[in-house]
Amino acid sequence: MIVHLHEREEAVEQINSICLRLFDLWCEKRCVTPLAYLMHCWPLLDTGGASIRRLVDTMDELCKFHPDEVLEHDLWLPLHELAARADDLLVRHPEPSRLAAAG
Template identity: 45%
Template sequence: MTRTFAEPDSLEDIDRLCIQLFDNWCERRSVLPLAWLMHAWPILKAAPLAMTRLLNSLHELREFHPDALGEEDHQVIEQVLAINLSGNAGPERSFR
Protein backbone atom coordinates (compact mmCIF):
# COMPACT_ATOMS: atom_id res chain seq x y z
CA MET A 1 0.00 0.00 0.00
CA THR A 2 1.36 3.41 -0.97
CA ARG A 3 0.28 6.32 1.19
CA THR A 4 0.40 9.86 0.00
CA PHE A 5 2.11 12.77 1.69
CA ALA A 6 -1.26 14.50 1.90
CA GLU A 7 -2.34 12.13 4.65
CA PRO A 8 -2.01 13.85 8.06
CA ASP A 9 0.30 11.33 9.69
CA SER A 10 2.70 10.89 6.76
CA LEU A 11 5.27 13.46 7.90
CA GLU A 12 5.17 12.11 11.45
CA ASP A 13 5.57 8.55 10.14
CA ILE A 14 8.56 9.52 8.01
CA ASP A 15 10.14 11.35 10.94
CA ARG A 16 9.53 8.40 13.29
CA LEU A 17 11.13 5.98 10.82
CA CYS A 18 14.11 8.29 10.27
CA ILE A 19 14.61 8.57 14.03
CA GLN A 20 14.64 4.78 14.18
CA LEU A 21 17.29 4.64 11.43
CA PHE A 22 19.30 7.40 13.12
CA ASP A 23 19.25 5.65 16.51
CA ASN A 24 20.19 2.27 15.03
CA TRP A 25 23.05 3.70 12.99
CA CYS A 26 24.39 5.77 15.89
CA GLU A 27 24.31 2.72 18.13
CA ARG A 28 26.20 0.65 15.53
CA ARG A 29 28.45 3.60 14.59
CA SER A 30 27.45 3.20 10.95
CA VAL A 31 29.01 6.38 9.60
CA LEU A 32 28.21 5.93 5.91
CA PRO A 33 24.43 5.47 6.33
CA LEU A 34 24.37 8.30 8.89
CA ALA A 35 26.05 10.66 6.42
CA TRP A 36 23.43 9.86 3.76
CA LEU A 37 20.57 10.36 6.22
CA MET A 38 21.95 13.58 7.67
CA HIS A 39 22.32 14.98 4.15
CA ALA A 40 18.53 15.35 3.97
CA TRP A 41 17.10 14.93 7.47
CA PRO A 42 15.69 16.25 9.78
CA ILE A 43 12.99 18.00 7.81
CA LEU A 44 11.72 21.05 9.62
CA LYS A 45 8.56 21.56 7.58
CA ALA A 46 6.49 19.72 5.02
CA ALA A 47 8.29 21.16 1.99
CA PRO A 48 7.88 18.90 -1.04
CA LEU A 49 11.44 19.55 -2.23
CA ALA A 50 12.86 18.58 1.17
CA MET A 51 10.82 15.38 1.17
CA THR A 52 11.97 14.52 -2.35
CA ARG A 53 15.58 15.09 -1.27
CA LEU A 54 15.14 12.72 1.70
CA LEU A 55 13.51 10.02 -0.42
CA ASN A 56 16.18 10.31 -3.09
CA SER A 57 18.94 10.17 -0.48
CA LEU A 58 17.54 6.99 1.10
CA HIS A 59 16.95 5.43 -2.31
CA GLU A 60 20.54 6.17 -3.37
CA LEU A 61 21.93 4.87 -0.07
CA ARG A 62 20.06 1.61 -0.59
CA GLU A 63 21.12 1.40 -4.23
CA PHE A 64 24.81 2.35 -3.93
CA HIS A 65 25.68 0.97 -0.47
CA PRO A 66 23.41 -2.04 0.22
CA ASP A 67 26.17 -3.80 2.17
CA ALA A 68 26.30 -0.95 4.68
CA LEU A 69 22.71 -1.70 5.70
CA GLY A 70 21.22 -4.48 7.76
CA GLU A 71 18.02 -6.31 6.87
CA GLU A 72 16.02 -4.15 9.30
CA ASP A 73 17.51 -1.01 7.74
CA HIS A 74 16.36 -2.13 4.29
CA GLN A 75 12.85 -2.74 5.64
CA VAL A 76 12.61 0.65 7.37
CA ILE A 77 13.89 2.45 4.27
CA GLU A 78 11.30 0.59 2.19
CA GLN A 79 8.60 1.82 4.58
CA VAL A 80 9.79 5.42 4.19
CA LEU A 81 9.88 5.12 0.40
CA ALA A 82 6.36 3.64 0.41
CA ILE A 83 5.02 6.93 1.75
CA ASN A 84 4.57 8.65 -1.60
CA LEU A 85 4.61 12.40 -2.14
CA SER A 86 1.25 13.57 -3.40
CA GLY A 87 1.74 15.82 -6.39
CA ASN A 88 5.53 15.37 -6.57
CA ALA A 89 6.17 11.76 -7.35
CA GLY A 90 3.52 10.22 -9.51
CA PRO A 91 2.56 6.57 -9.25
CA GLU A 92 4.83 5.85 -12.21
CA ARG A 93 7.89 6.99 -10.23
CA SER A 94 9.37 4.05 -8.42
CA PHE A 95 12.25 4.06 -5.96
CA ARG A 96 13.07 0.41 -6.62
Protein backbone atom coordinates in the same frame (compact mmCIF):
# COMPACT_ATOMS: atom_id res chain seq x y z
CA MET B 1 -9.19 20.69 3.35
CA ILE B 2 -8.60 20.48 7.12
CA VAL B 3 -8.85 16.68 6.94
CA HIS B 4 -6.22 16.65 4.21
CA LEU B 5 -3.96 18.94 6.24
CA HIS B 6 -4.31 16.70 9.29
CA GLU B 7 -3.55 13.59 7.21
CA ARG B 8 -0.52 15.31 5.70
CA GLU B 9 0.81 16.29 9.13
CA GLU B 10 0.31 12.72 10.34
CA ALA B 11 2.15 11.33 7.30
CA VAL B 12 5.08 13.71 7.87
CA GLU B 13 5.19 12.66 11.52
CA GLN B 14 5.38 8.99 10.47
CA ILE B 15 8.28 9.80 8.14
CA ASN B 16 10.08 11.64 10.93
CA SER B 17 9.48 8.70 13.26
CA ILE B 18 11.07 6.26 10.80
CA CYS B 19 14.04 8.59 10.34
CA LEU B 20 14.47 8.86 14.10
CA ARG B 21 14.49 5.06 14.42
CA LEU B 22 17.11 4.82 11.67
CA PHE B 23 19.15 7.57 13.29
CA ASP B 24 19.09 5.82 16.68
CA LEU B 25 19.96 2.46 15.12
CA TRP B 26 22.81 3.83 13.04
CA CYS B 27 24.24 5.78 15.98
CA GLU B 28 24.04 2.72 18.22
CA LYS B 29 25.74 0.50 15.64
CA ARG B 30 28.15 3.24 14.56
CA CYS B 31 27.12 2.97 10.92
CA VAL B 32 28.87 6.08 9.68
CA THR B 33 28.01 5.89 5.98
CA PRO B 34 24.22 5.47 6.34
CA LEU B 35 24.22 8.07 9.11
CA ALA B 36 26.00 10.57 6.86
CA TYR B 37 23.40 10.02 4.15
CA LEU B 38 20.55 10.52 6.61
CA MET B 39 22.08 13.64 8.12
CA HIS B 40 22.35 15.10 4.62
CA CYS B 41 18.56 15.36 4.37
CA TRP B 42 17.13 14.98 7.90
CA PRO B 43 15.85 16.55 10.12
CA LEU B 44 13.53 17.93 7.49
CA LEU B 45 13.91 21.67 7.04
CA ASP B 46 10.24 21.89 6.14
CA THR B 47 7.44 19.51 5.22
CA GLY B 48 7.28 20.52 1.58
CA GLY B 49 7.48 18.14 -1.31
CA ALA B 50 11.04 19.13 -2.18
CA SER B 51 12.34 18.15 1.28
CA ILE B 52 10.47 14.85 1.25
CA ARG B 53 11.68 14.08 -2.29
CA ARG B 54 15.28 14.90 -1.26
CA LEU B 55 14.98 12.47 1.64
CA VAL B 56 13.71 9.69 -0.64
CA ASP B 57 16.34 10.37 -3.28
CA THR B 58 19.14 10.38 -0.71
CA MET B 59 18.02 7.08 0.82
CA ASP B 60 17.76 5.63 -2.71
CA GLU B 61 21.35 6.68 -3.30
CA LEU B 62 22.38 4.96 -0.07
CA CYS B 63 20.79 1.71 -1.25
CA LYS B 64 22.27 2.06 -4.73
CA PHE B 65 25.84 2.96 -3.80
CA HIS B 66 26.18 1.11 -0.46
CA PRO B 67 23.98 -1.99 -0.66
CA ASP B 68 26.42 -3.89 1.57
CA GLU B 69 25.78 -1.44 4.43
CA VAL B 70 22.03 -1.78 4.00
CA LEU B 71 22.16 -5.59 3.82
CA GLU B 72 24.61 -5.93 6.68
CA HIS B 73 22.36 -4.06 9.08
CA ASP B 74 19.07 -5.46 7.72
CA LEU B 75 17.73 -2.06 6.73
CA TRP B 76 15.67 -2.92 3.66
CA LEU B 77 12.39 -2.98 5.56
CA PRO B 78 12.62 0.42 7.30
CA LEU B 79 14.02 2.05 4.16
CA HIS B 80 11.22 0.53 2.07
CA GLU B 81 8.67 1.74 4.64
CA LEU B 82 10.19 5.22 4.51
CA ALA B 83 10.02 5.33 0.71
CA ALA B 84 6.44 4.04 0.68
CA ARG B 85 5.26 6.60 3.24
CA ALA B 86 7.04 9.44 1.44
CA ASP B 87 5.63 8.43 -1.95
CA ASP B 88 2.16 8.19 -0.41
CA LEU B 89 2.57 11.64 1.10
CA LEU B 90 3.69 13.16 -2.19
CA VAL B 91 0.89 11.55 -4.19
CA ARG B 92 -2.11 11.38 -1.84
CA HIS B 93 -1.46 14.39 0.39
CA PRO B 94 -0.03 17.21 -1.70
CA GLU B 95 1.11 20.41 -0.08
CA PRO B 96 -1.74 22.75 0.96
CA SER B 97 -0.36 25.56 -1.21
CA ARG B 98 -0.57 23.27 -4.24
CA LEU B 99 -4.16 22.35 -3.35
CA ALA B 100 -5.12 26.02 -3.26
CA ALA B 101 -3.40 26.69 -6.60
CA ALA B 102 -5.17 23.72 -8.22
CA GLY B 103 -8.62 24.78 -6.95
